[in-house]
Amino acid sequence: MSVAAVIGRRAVRVANSLIDIFVLTVILLLLVFGCYAIWDSGQVHSAASSGRYEKFKPTIENEALSFKDLQAINPDIFAWLTVYGTNIDYPVAQGEDNIRYVNTSAEGRHSLSGAIFLDYRCDPSFSDFSSLFYGHHMDNATMFGEIERFYDKSYFNARRYGMLYHDGQERGLEFFAFVHADAYDNSIFRVRVGEDEQQAYLDTLIQAALHIRDDVSVTTDDRIVLLSTCSQTSTNGRDILIGKITETVHDNPFEVESGNNRLPIPTIDEIPGLQGLVSQLVKFIAIVLPCFLMLLVSAVTYKKLRKRQKGTTNSKGDE
Numbered sequence: 001m002s003v004a005a006v007i008g009r010r011a012v013r014v015a016n017s018l019i020d021i022f023v024l025t026v027i028l029l030l031l032v033f034g035c036y037a038i039w040d041s042g043q044v045h046s047a048a049s050s051g052r053y054e055k056f057k058p059t060i061e062n063e064a065l066s067f068k069d070l071q072a073i074n075p076d077i078f079a080w081l082t083v084y085g086t087n088i089d090y091p092v093a094q095g096e097d098n099i100r101y102v103n104t105s106a107e108g109r110h111s112l113s114g115a116i117f118l119d120y121r122c123d124p125s126f127s128d129f130s131s132l133f134y135g136h137h138m139d140n141a142t143m144f145g146e147i148e149r150f151y152d153k154s155y156f157n158a159r160r161y162g163m164l165y166h167d168g169q170e171r172g173l174e175f176f177a178f179v180h181a182d183a184y185d186n187s188i189f190r191v192r193v194g195e196d197e198q199q200a201y202l203d204t205l206i207q208a209a210l211h212i213r214d215d216v217s218v219t220t221d222d223r224i225v226l227l228s229t230c231s232q233t234s235t236n237g238r239d240i241l242i243g244k245i246t247e248t249v250h251d252n253p254f255e256v257e258s259g260n261n262r263l264p265i266p267t268i269d270e271i272p273g274l275q276g277l278v279s280q281l282v283k284f285i286a287i288v289l290p291c292f293l294m295l296l297v298s299a300v301t302y303k304k305l306r307k308r309q310k311g312t313t314n315s316k317g318d319e
Contacts (some may be wrong), residue, residue: 007061012298039104040248047268053091056144058165067091074108076100078124081133083173083227083241085158085254086146090135094118094227113143121191126166126245129193130201130224137230137239144229147239150178156211159249163241164225168291173225175243176216177209189228195220219243 058067071077085270092108093115101107105111119132135144150156162173182189193201222244231237
C-alpha cells in the first residue's frame with residue numbers, strides 16, 4: 001500500500017472521529033440548554049403567579065398594612081385589581097411611561113412577566129371616564145393570560161364581578177363587555193376622553209364587543225376600566241375585558257375554588273445568596289465547559305492516532 005493511501009485512510013479515520021466527537025458535544029450542549037430553558041421558563045411562570053403577591057393583598061381587617069409594605073418596596077404600586085373566577089389578583093403599578101413595567105415586577109425587580117400597570121396617561125385616582133390597564137398574556141394563565149378565555153360566552157357570563165382597591169377603599173367592578181381589537185385602533189385605545197366624546201366612545205366599545213351584558217346599564221356618569229393584553233389570534237390583536245367601577249363590592253363566589261392559596265415556588269432572587277451563586281456557576285460553566293470539551297477532543301483524538309499508529313507499525317513488522 002502506498003504512503004499516500006495510508007495517509008488518506010488515516011485522515012478519513014481522524015475526520016470520522018472528530019465528527020463523532022463534534023456530534024456528541026452538540027448533543028450534550030443541546031441537552032444542557034434544554035434543561036436550562038425548562039428551568040428558566042419555570043422561574044418566569046413562578047414570578048408571574050398571583051399567589052406570590054397574596055401576602056400583600058389589602059384587606060379591611062389588617063388596614064392594608066401588608067399593602068403598605070409593598071408600596072414601601074415600590075412606591076409605583078398604588079392599587080389592587082381582582083377579577084373573580086380568574087388568576088387576575090394583582091397589585092397595580094403606574095410608571096412614567098408604558099415601558100417600565102413591561103419587564104419589571106411589582107416589587108421593582110427585572111422580570112420577563114412584568115407587572116399589571118395602568119397607562120401612564122390615566123389619572124391614578126380613577127376619576128377619568130376610562131382607565132386602561134395592561135398585562136402580559138402568559139401561557140400559564142397568569143397575569144392577564146386568562147382574558148383570552150372570555151372569548152367563550154359561557155366563561156364570560158360566569159365571571160361578572162371583580163374588585164378594585166385604591167386609596168384605602170375597596171370598590172366593585174362589573175364587567176359588561178369583551179372586545180377584540182387591533183393594538184393601533186385609536187378608537188378603542190383612548191385615554192382622557194373629553195366629556196363631549198364620552199357617549200360616542202362608549203357606543204364604539206359596545207359596537208365592537210364580541211360579548212355584551214344587556215342587563216348592565218352604563219352611562220357617561222360611570223367610570224369604566226379596560227383590561228388589555230396581547231391576543232394569539234392576530235399579530236397586533238388585543239383582547240380587552242371592559243367593566244365599570246361600582247360602589248357595591250360583591251362577594252367572590254369563586255373564592256373557595258381559587259388556587260391562589262398555594263405557596264409559589266421562590267425565584268432565585270428571593271433566596272439569599274442564591275442569585276450570586278447561580279451567576280457564578282453559569283460563568284464557571286461557560287469558561288470551563290469549552291476548555292474541557294477541547295481537552296476531551298484532543299485526548300480522544302490523540303489516543304486514537306496513537307492506537308492506529310501502533311497498529312500500522314505492527315502490521316509493517318508482520319510484513
